[in-house]
Amino acid sequence: MKKLINDPKDVVTDSLKGMALAHPDLLDVDVDTHIVYRQLKKTDKVAIISGGGSGHEPLHAGFVGHGMLDAACCGEVFTSPVPDQIMEATTKVNAGKGVLHIVKNYTGDVMNFEMAAELAAAESDVEVATVVVNDDVAVQDSLYTAGRRGVGGTLFVERIAGALAETGADLEAVREIAQRVNDNTRSFGLALTSCTVPAAGRPTFDLGEDEIELGIGIHGEPGRERRPLQSAHELAKELVEAITADLDFTGGPVIAMLGGMGASPLSELYLMYGECEALLAEKGIKVARSLVGNYVTSLDMAGCALSVCRADDEMLKLWDAPVKTAGLQWGE
Amino acid sequence: MKKLINDPKDVVTDSLKGMALAHPDLLDVDVDTHIVYRQLKKTDKVAIISGGGSGHEPLHAGFVGHGMLDAACCGEVFTSPVPDQIMEATTKVNAGKGVLHIVKNYTGDVMNFEMAAELAAAESDVEVATVVVNDDVAVQDSLYTAGRRGVGGTLFVERIAGALAETGADLEAVREIAQRVNDNTRSFGLALTSCTVPAAGRPTFDLGEDEIELGIGIHGEPGRERRPLQSAHELAKELVEAITADLDFTGGPVIAMLGGMGASPLSELYLMYGECEALLAEKGIKVARSLVGNYVTSLDMAGCALSVCRADDEMLKLWDAPVKTAGLQWGE
Numbered sequence: 001m002k003k004l005i006n007d008p009k010d011v012v013t014d015s016l017k018g019m020a021l022a023h024p025d026l027l028d029v030d031v032d033t034h035i036v037y038r039q040l041k042k043t044d045k046v047a048i049i050s051g052g053g054s055g056h057e058p059l060h061a062g063f064v065g066h067g068m069l070d071a072a073c074c075g076e077v078f079t080s081p082v083p084d085q086i087m088e089a090t091t092k093v094n095a096g097k098g099v100l101h102i103v104k105n106y107t108g109d110v111m112n113f114e115m116a117a118e119l120a121a122a123e124s125d126v127e128v129a130t131v132v133v134n135d136d137v138a139v140q141d142s143l144y145t146a147g148r149r150g151v152g153g154t155l156f157v158e159r160i161a162g163a164l165a166e167t168g169a170d171l172e173a174v175r176e177i178a179q180r181v182n183d184n185t186r187s188f189g190l191a192l193t194s195c196t197v198p199a200a201g202r203p204t205f206d207l208g209e210d211e212i213e214l215g216i217g218i219h220g221e222p223g224r225e226r227r228p229l230q231s232a233h234e235l236a237k238e239l240v241e242a243i244t245a246d247l248d249f250t251g252g253p254v255i256a257m258l259g260g261m262g263a264s265p266l267s268e269l270y271l272m273y274g275e276c277e278a279l280l281a282e283k284g285i286k287v288a289r290s291l292v293g294n295y296v297t298s299l300d301m302a303g304c305a306l307s308v309c310r311a312d313d314e315m316l317k318l319w320d321a322p323v324k325t326a327g328l329q330w331g332e
Numbered sequence: 333m334k335k336l337i338n339d340p341k342d343v344v345t346d347s348l349k350g351m352a353l354a355h356p357d358l359l360d361v362d363v364d365t366h367i368v369y370r371q372l373k374k375t376d377k378v379a380i381i382s383g384g385g386s387g388h389e390p391l392h393a394g395f396v397g398h399g400m401l402d403a404a405c406c407g408e409v410f411t412s413p414v415p416d417q418i419m420e421a422t423t424k425v426n427a428g429k430g431v432l433h434i435v436k437n438y439t440g441d442v443m444n445f446e447m448a449a450e451l452a453a454a455e456s457d458v459e460v461a462t463v464v465v466n467d468d469v470a471v472q473d474s475l476y477t478a479g480r481r482g483v484g485g486t487l488f489v490e491r492i493a494g495a496l497a498e499t500g501a502d503l504e505a506v507r508e509i510a511q512r513v514n515d516n517t518r519s520f521g522l523a524l525t526s527c528t529v530p531a532a533g534r535p536t537f538d539l540g541e542d543e544i545e546l547g548i549g550i551h552g553e554p555g556r557e558r559r560p561l562q563s564a565h566e567l568a569k570e571l572v573e574a575i576t577a578d579l580d581f582t583g584g585p586v587i588a589m590l591g592g593m594g595a596s597p598l599s600e601l602y603l604m605y606g607e608c609e610a611l612l613a614e615k616g617i618k619v620a621r622s623l624v625g626n627y628v629t630s631l632d633m634a635g636c637a638l639s640v641c642r643a644d645d646e647m648l649k650l651w652d653a654p655v656k657t658a659g660l661q662w663g664e
Contacts, residue, residue, distance in 0.1 A: 002541075004600035004635075014564070015600070018603050018604065265594045266390055266629070267347040267386065272336050272350065274353050300634070
């Protein structure tokens with residue numbers, strides 16, 4: 001295992017220390033609890049929290065800031081954050097207007113966020129609403145999941161719900177749009193290589209020299225099938241077909257993300273995006289907004305995923321609103 | 333070779349097609365000439381062009397836009413752009429106030445930009461000034477270089493000169509600050525793995541299972557030495573020592589970038605940044621601004637580089653000015 005780390009057991013702590021130093025004006029990082037808070041807490045809005053296992057950076061800590069999250073709870077690598085940690089974050093960010101939990105659909109995450117929500121309600125009278133993200137069309141159930149996995153679509157949910165929260169909307173409205181974004185989003189990914197979890201020290205799975213895994217999960221969970229490497233054009237077809245077979249995206253505009261898994265260079269991601277957008281256009285699907293880069297990753301896995309969200313005018317407007325986080329940033 | 337590409341000979345064209353589709357409001361991409369132009373051309377400013385071999389994305393095409401470049405000339409992978417291409421871009425972006433060429437110090441780049449500048453002056457009466465970036469302290473000469481190589485510091489030069497150009501400063505002022513940034517910037521990188529050039533189809537160099545290359549070039553050129561992998565803390569020491577041995581950064585503030593080579597996950601880059609900033613602090617060097625991520629890359633190489641710029645107040649102010657490009661974006 002070749003990684004830029006110290007002791008594998010300290011990777012999350014060490015990485016958060018670096019994040020704190022890199023973003024002193026944007027983030028307050030509690031290195032002990034592994035909670036990343038937004039600076040300049042706003043007191044007149046619904047607060048939004050997400051979190052999950054580490055290893056998907058910039059998700060979630062990199063999306064803390066204006067227009068997205070108020071806090072992120074970072075678990076160990078590919079390990080759910082714990083209820084106490086989530087409860088602490090929930091209580092701290094609550095400004096009296098309630099807290100939305102954005103939870104990727106993995107059994108541990110769902111359970112621990114649920115427990116934290118109950119604790120926060122019981123002990124501190126915090127009103128919590130939850131949206132569970134389950135956008136991955138690859139498999140119905142998975143290693144760590146009952147139902148579909150939550151993957152790249154989480155970014156869409158965090159961004160659009162985060163933007164609505166900034167307007168002063170109430171908890172039910174923020175929850176509703178988060179759910180709506182999730183319900184209209186589908187994702188599908190593929191891996192060229194495995195990731196390597198630092199504590200394990202070796203690749204999570206083996207892939208042959210010319211083999212890829214279609215429908216890969218962001219923890220290296222098995223997808224739909226392995227097959228020989230194909231051209232970008234052929235692979236893009238697989239991504240687009242998997243998603244469009246699951247939901248009808250024709251008609252309205254969509255937001256499309258071609259996300260890297262962490263170790264594929266940006267030039268390849270742009271190349272794949274071009275193939276995907278052209279294929280979507282052939283199907284009459286019009287991309288209104290797009291994002292290309294590493295956003296919801298899987299450590300050092302090479303590969304990519306396509307996420308598409310069927311967006312209405314409200315979603316597009318919120319997507320365009322200013323956002324200022326470490327991982328996503330744009331102005332008016 | 334496992335890459336998300338079609339025919340290796342088309343990688344630059346195919347990637348630029350994707351970039352054009354991904355940024356319709358920001359970029360005008362001439363797919364035939366491999367020139368990326370900024371939309372909304374400003375007519376009252378010095379124009380700035382950069383370019384070089386492809387494979388370092390988001391550099392340079394990803395830095396075209398408000399506050400950085402007016403155009404980028406993309407060569408084939410790790411191959412200089414040609415004089416005609418550079419001349420065409422130079423002529424097109426010139427708004428009568430002259431054009432600055434920002435050139436990384438590689439023999440082919442320097443020669444071709446020089447030839448293009450002469451052609452543009454002779455044929456179209458365009459005034460061209462040039463800054464050659466040579467921030468890499470690793471080696472004095474290299475495979476493709478007489479003198480030091482130009483690497484991560486190019487981003488600092490493009491950003492700060494780009495911001496000054498937006499204010500309406502004249503060509504000499506923009507050239508002067510570009511040169512000043514370069515003169516105050518030092519970089520040093522390391523590789524955990526080789527990159528693989530698509531047309532070659534195999535890794536540029538071989539590294540043992542536990543071996544790293546210190547002082548690596550962004551085309552996989554040899555650095556100072558190979559040695560066994562060490563902890564992030566020890567590796568950060570190497571980066572910081574190499575840079576600070578070359579220039580005295582104590583006293584004034586600095587801008588620091590911990591840049592990934594392309595295939596190292598963001599969590600490792602933050603971790604390395606934390607180690608570097610702490611070591612710089614021990615030496616009395618105060619980081620005023622920082623950047624962590626993949627900015628000046630080497631295809632699918634794993635590894636990182638530290639770039640540090642001794643910044644005066646003017647540079648910091650320009651650094652903070654709004655920038656809107658595909659690869660770097662912030663508001664007021």
